[in-house]
Amino acid sequence: MAMLESNIDFSTLLDTSDSGEDKPLNPSVMSGSFVFLPSRAVANMMRRWNYREGSGLGAQGQGIVAPIQAVVRVRRRPKAGLGYREKPYDNGLHVPPEPPVEEECREWENIARAMRLETECCETILALLQDMRLQGDDSVETMDALKAMAESKKGLHGKRMLGTWKARLPSSAARYIIEQVITPRMVVDVREWKPSWDPDCHDWLRPLIPLIGHLPESLYGTVESKIRNGDYEVVSPWKEYLSPVQWDTFSKLHILPMLTRLVRDMRITPPKQTDPSFRMVMLWAPLLRVQDVVSILEAEQFFDKWEGALRHWLQAAKPSLGEATAWCTGWKTLFTPELLADETVLAHLDAGLDMVDPAMQDLDSLFSKL
Structure with missing residues (x-):
């Protein structure tokens, strides 16, 4: 039996009288999210069964002592019962956090x-x-x-x-x-x-x-x-070894075109991202100027494709709020800190979260009518 959250002084319930008189308690001595008024008859029955204040119910006192805490859920699935919990959602975008370094x-x-x-x-x-x-x-x-x-x-x-x-x-x-x-x-x-x-x-x-x-x-x-067709491990040290003019020349001739092709051919596939192209773009991004990367994303309509894929998923599959939010925030973790500081990038990502809210409101409204 679940114990609802309340602060009841059981010493006022367990009197020594067996009169069985059923006198309701004053609600003012009770507090909590729910008001539950046990009678003195119930209290006396518990005393006769050797109940001790502070212990749990059951033959060996194995019941819970601390009351179940009420948890406020903001616009979760309607009619979800006690113990409901959003399952961890694998959106294919998880990035293990780096250990914090001062x-x-x-x-x-x-x-x-x-x-x-x-x-x-x-x-x-x-x-x-x-x-x-x-x-x-x-x-x-x-x-x-x-x-x-x-x-x-x-x-x-x-x-x-x-x-x-x-x-x-x-x-x-x-x-x-x-x-x-x-x-x-x-x-x-x-x-x-x-x-x-x-x-x-x-x-x-x-x-x-x-x-x-x-x-x-x-x-x-x-x-x-020797390095123009090299992978990241081969090319990245040259950001330090070339002069700024040399690096600018090299990146415009070899890195920017490669990233442009990756963004152009990228497939965005909610609920789980299977195309690793964006991870590759973000791997190279710190080697370049932020504006150059943003220009590629905009020129190749990355954000339009991203928002379109999200909108179609919300309308066709009607994912839960947890799934939709995890997908959006998962994408956000992929962007480099320098790109997230760019107003254009941040505005597009926030627009995706704004799309999720109205969609979830419409879905909640539908469930409330059932």
């Missing part, structure tokens, strides 16, 4: 990673200069560069700020190292480089980024020809 902690991790890369850069250049010396290069420029690198390495020990190491290196030495040591070596390395084996360029480019800043312009054509 912004300050992430910033410090990035700084520490960049400092380690500076140390690796210094060690790599020292090794190249020493190798040149062992091969018989005793030029004054090479010796001066080697001394400058050895001196600048002292700045990598103890407390330091990011960029201090490069600042300590004389500009003449840095220019000689880039033009006469690094670039000729990279010309050979880029020809032999296979992106599928070394997508992060750990062997020939990445360790030198703290000094050179980005890929030399003379090597851009060779790199472009």
Whole structure:
């Protein structure tokens, strides 16, 4: 038997009289969502059956003690009984949440990673200069560069700020190292480089980024020809390795057309999204300007197709409020934070939720008439 929520003082019920007089209690001593007025006869019967206040009903007192709490459901399915619960809805859009990381902690991790890369850069250049010396290069420029690198390495020990190491290196030495040591070596390395084996360029480019800043312009054509058909793992590091102008050129020629095709051919299929194309678009989105991605979505009528699929599903299948809401919010979790900050994107997603509300109101009205 379910115990309805109330705060009844049973000491007022369990008197010692067995008169059986049936006197109703004062409702003012009772509170809760429902008013239930047990008589003194019932209370005396419970006492004779050894009921103790604070224990549960049953031979061993195994009944519940805490009353069932009333739960207010907003426009749920009409006529749903006690214990009704919306089942978890698999809409094919679930994205496991990333573990929360404090912004300050992430910033410090990035700084520490960049400092380690500076140390690796210094060690790599020292090794190249020493190798040149062992091969018989005793030029004054090479010796001066080697001394400058050895001196600048002292700045990598103890407390330091990011960029201090490069600042300590004389500009003449840095220019000689880039033009006469690094670039000729990279010309050979880029020809032999296979992106599928070394997508992060750990062997020939990445360790030198703290000094050179980005890929030399003379090597851009060779790199472009090798990565233009690459997957995300191959292409994404070049957001850091190319100059802003180089990256803008590459993304317009190769990334934006690919994403345009994905959006154009995308199928939106409620109640469960089976086409993974949108996930692929959002994987690449952080590498691009927000406005470029929004322009693709609008030009290829993504939001029109999305709203049309939602409208047809609501009218034809009449899903529950939980299903329809989960589908809309599931799509929202797929967008990058940068895209969700865009007013155009947010307006379209909110319009989808606005479509769900009237549809559910019409459905609730239909059920209430049954």
